Amino acid sequence: MTAKIIILDFGSQYTQLIARRLRELNVYCEIHPFSKTIDLDESVKGIILSGSPFSVKDESALQVNLDAFIGKVPVLGVCYGAQYIAQKLGGDVVRSDHREYGKAMMSIDRTKDDLLHGLGSHTQVWMSHGDTIKVLPDSFEIIAHTDSIPVAAYRSKEGAYAKPIYCIQFHPEVTHSLEGKALLKNFVTDVCNCPCDWTPASYVEQSVAELKEKIGDDSVVLGLSGGVDSSVAAMLLHRAIGDRLKCIFIDNGLLRKDEFEEVLVSYEGLGLNVKGVRANDEFLDELTDVSDPETKRKIIGRVFIEVFDKEAKQLDNIKWLGQGTIYPDVIESVSVHGPSVTIKSHHNVGGLPAKLNLQIVEPLRMLFKDEVRRVGAELGLPNYILSRHPFPGPGLAIRVLGAITREKVRLCQEADHIYINILKESGWYDKVWQAGAILLPVQSVGVMGDERTYEFTIALRSVNSVDGMTAEWSKLPHEILAQISSEIINKVKGINRVVYDISTKPPATIEWE
Numbered sequence: 001m002t003a004k005i006i007i008l009d010f011g012s013q014y015t016q017l018i019a020r021r022l023r024e025l026n027v028y029c030e031i032h033p034f035s036k037t038i039d040l041d042e043s044v045k046g047i048i049l050s051g052s053p054f055s056v057k058d059e060s061a062l063q064v065n066l067d068a069f070i071g072k073v074p075v076l077g078v079c080y081g082a083q084y085i086a087q088k089l090g091g092d093v094v095r096s097d098h099r100e101y102g103k104a105m106m107s108i109d110r111t112k113d114d115l116l117h118g119l120g121s122h123t124q125v126w127m128s129h130g131d132t133i134k135v136l137p138d139s140f141e142i143i144a145h146t147d148s149i150p151v152a153a154y155r156s157k158e159g160a161y162a163k164p165i166y167c168i169q170f171h172p173e174v175t176h177s178l179e180g181k182a183l184l185k186n187f188v189t190d191v192c193n194c195p196c197d198w199t200p201a202s203y204v205e206q207s208v209a210e211l212k213e214k215i216g217d218d219s220v221v222l223g224l225s226g227g228v229d230s231s232v233a234a235m236l237l238h239r240a241i242g243d244r245l246k247c248i249f250i251d252n253g254l255l256r257k258d259e260f261e262e263v264l265v266s267y268e269g270l271g272l273n274v275k276g277v278r279a280n281d282e283f284l285d286e287l288t289d290v291s292d293p294e295t296k297r298k299i300i301g302r303v304f305i306e307v308f309d310k311e312a313k314q315l316d317n318i319k320w321l322g323q324g325t326i327y328p329d330v331i332e333s334v335s336v337h338g339p340s341v342t343i344k345s346h347h348n349v350g351g352l353p354a355k356l357n358l359q360i361v362e363p364l365r366m367l368f369k370d371e372v373r374r375v376g377a378e379l380g381l382p383n384y385i386l387s388r389h390p391f392p393g394p395g396l397a398i399r400v401l402g403a404i405t406r407e408k409v410r411l412c413q414e415a416d417h418i419y420i421n422i423l424k425e426s427g428w429y430d431k432v433w434q435a436g437a438i439l440l441p442v443q444s445v446g447v448m449g450d451e452r453t454y455e456f457t458i459a460l461r462s463v464n465s466v467d468g469m470t471a472e473w474s475k476l477p478h479e480i481l482a483q484i485s486s487e488i489i490n491k492v493k494g495i496n497r498v499v500y501d502i503s504t505k506p507p508a509t510i511e512w513e
Contacts, residue, residue, distance in 0.1 A: 006030055009050050010034050012051035018078070046191065049084065051079035079169055104126075108121050114190045126177045132151075133151040166187065221322065254397050256396075260278070270381070283303050284409070289403045322362075328468065387429075389434045399513075415458045418487045426483075437458050440459055443456055462474035
């Protein structure tokens with residue numbers, strides 16, 4: 001049973017960062033909604049209460065049953081968590097005269113404390129809260145302060161509880177808290193005695209054993225996309241059940257240029273049982289002249305189910321549907337107030353398990369994107385698969401903005417092919433996280449030779465990210481952009497203008513639709 005830290009999510013924008021910092025320490029952790037009942041078995045070594053956009057003084061403040069874990073395992077309250085614990089255990093929390101936000105210098109009062117040892121006596125931290133702890137509960141003591149906040153960090157006194165309680169009014173998970181990662185390491189190792197042994201190798205070993213037990217002698221069907229997530233999921237399942245994994249790769253006519261053939265070739269030699277299915281016409285016929293992005297997704301999802309269902313029914317003893325779901329998908333599907341708002345519906349094909357009467361198996365559901373790649377490397381997947389950029393489930397349907405036609409798809413494929421090849425040739429492909437060409441529903445006047453043209457515009461998108469949750473636009477060299485623009489305009493008849501997208505996520509998304 002893997003040792004773990006539970007993070008209770010009260011809606012903070014930084015909750016995932018806490019998990020990422022712990023994973024970077026090779027500590028396994030899970031994010032749960034604050035309202036979820038925790039099963040305190042021996043694997044749970046500690047609990048972290050996240051921050052929140054809410055105030056503990058609000059009538060609708062988020063509530064958690066502290067009695068379920070206080071004193072039973074070590075606890076760390078962060079911002080809202082710290083204020084909630086203080087108020088619930090008899091202290092006094094008041095609204096601040098002004099919001100305490102930004103960098104602050106924290107002075108440590110107990111430098112040898114388990115949570116704070118090894119940190120500088122004065123260290124920069126990041127504040128983001130509107131409430132302040134005015135009076136601590138009995139049996140608690142201050143261990144750090146700032147010039148404006150008397151209670152920057154506090155803890156339960158020795159012996160007051162069977163397991164210690166620590167609380168901080170700053171965010172250790174953000175990089176602006178310069179020694180925040182060291183503080184988190186102190187908490188998990190010295191306070192919680194949680195081992196830092198959760199590595200790709202240990203994940204593979206544990207996952208294979210669990211998959212063997214879960215699936216038994218049954219067979220699994222998995223829809224491959226050629227991307228990192230589905231490929232790593234397939235390799236994990238193959239390691240566990242061998243030839244009883246059946247993979248289906250469907251060409252929906254919306255892949256990149258020559259991608260269907262290239263993906264099938266890339267799986268040769270890996271031992272995977274892959275069947276390629278050409279279904280271009282089924283998808284493109286349904287999508288012709290469809291403009292609304294959500295309608296596009298729904299059509300693609302429905303046709304995918306129809307094609308996949310037809311192929312899967314030709315297989316014997318299939319009891320499970322394998323999916324490449326990863327942890328951000330899982331987290332985003334459960335908000336602190338229940339199911340989150342649907343931003344895009346293409347992450348999973350919703351009707352497939354019910355239509356096929358299959359159980360779902362998701363080998364990667366607890367991994368972040370970068371962790372998926374490390375597990376893939378541990379499984380021996382070649383770099384040309386692991387280094388592939390993410391590609392949206394609906395493919396070029398959401399990169400051809402506006403009405404879909406076969407000709408527009410072809411234009412987008414040709415432009416994208418030039419773009420990606422130049423990135424690879426110049427060494428920039430592996431320096432960016434995701435790149436792609438978007439065909440805009442905009443035509444403009446151009447001049448080629450002595451001829452006037454009235455053709456489409458291509459927008460180039462390239463971003464740098466770790467897991468896709470946030471992204472910065474890539475600073476591609478001007479000479480590379482000039483080369484890409486020149487080749488697209490000269491070689492793709494129908495495009496006479498190229499622009500570059502310099503939007504970050506948030507507020508923009510990586511894809512345009």
